[in-house]
Amino acid sequence: QSVLTQPPSVSGAPGQRVTISCTGSSSNIGAGYDVHWYQQLPGTAPKLLIYGNSNRPSGVPDRFSGSKSGTSASLAITGLQAEDEADYYCQSYDSSLSGSGFGTGTKVTVL
Amino acid sequence: EVQLVQSGAEVKKPGESLKISCKGSGYSFTSYWIGWVRQMPGKGLEWMGIIYPGDSDTRYSPSFQGQVTISADKSISTAYLQWSSLKASDTAMYYCARQGGIQLWLSYWGQGTLVTVSS
Numbered sequence: 001q002s003v004l005t006q007p008p009s010v011s012g013a014p015g016q017r018v019t020i021s022c023t024g025s026s027s028n029i030g031a032g033y034d035v036h037w038y039q040q041l042p043g044t045a046p047k048l049l050i051y052g053n054s055n056r057p058s059g060v061p062d063r064f065s066g067s068k069s070g071t072s073a074s075l076a077i078t079g080l081q082a083e084d085e086a087d088y089y090c091q092s093y094d095s096s097l098s099g100s101g102f103g104t105g106t107k108v109t110v111l
Numbered sequence: 112e113v114q115l116v117q118s119g120a121e122v123k124k125p126g127e128s129l130k131i132s133c134k135g136s137g138y139s140f141t142s143y144w145i146g147w148v149r150q151m152p153g154k155g156l157e158w159m160g161i162i163y164p165g166d167s168d169t170r171y172s173p174s175f176q177g178q179v180t181i182s183a184d185k186s187i188s189t190a191y192l193q194w195s196s197l198k199a200s201d202t203a204m205y206y207c208a209r210q211g212g213i214q215l216w217l218s219y220w221g222q223g224t225l226v227t228v229s230s
Binding site: 001002033034036038040045046047048051052057087089091093097098099100101102103104105 | 146148155156157158160161170171172173174206208210213214215216217218219220221222223
């Protein structure tokens with residue numbers, strides 16, 4: 001039972017822009033806690049993609065961007081590429097859990 | 112280079128005990144939290160809990176409290192996840208990851224340990 005809700009899937013053609021929403025509540029995103037995003041390629045461990053709502057670790061292309069507003073956050077991928085086909089998860093601290101919670105996950109398909 | 116190397120895949124029977132490990136290197140092991148994450152077959156990520164090896168302060172997700180034990184041995188830079196009595200529903204991939212703080216992100220991940228519980 002995830003505390004953060006994401007759409008199960010999104011898709012787009014190469015070069016297009018897609019966005020993934022992450023909807024929380026007053027005990028996590030709405031309480032001001034930061035949102036982080038992970039990319040999980042098939043058969044591999046998750047990789048940090050965005051931290052602190054909108055910051056990219058070294059090596060992450062600037063095609064990936066994050067934002068947060070109210071009780072939600074979003075991950076945008078511009079200039080979609082075949083290699084972006086993966087599962088994406090958001091994460092935030094939740095005061096009702098006294099710990100972290102992950103989103104339900106979104107599968108991105110490149111058409 | 113920061114690395115987290117996990118122990119190998121395990122096949123166990125229901126009721127058996129198990130302890131898997133996560134060895135950190137390339138950084139000060141006692142200065143960062145280590146989190147554990149479960150991924151059941153075909154499912155999403157679940158945050159299980161976290162430990163600060165510096166003083167063994169440990170927090171659990173309510174879903175996993177009492178089901179598993181998280182520990183660490185700072186002398187050998189290794190964190191552990193253990194079960195006293197496995198169930199078939201514990202079959203999953205388990206990841207450890209370095210977490211800067213309870214409210215922060217998981218910056219470096221281990222390769223994962225696949226645990227299969229079957230009679």
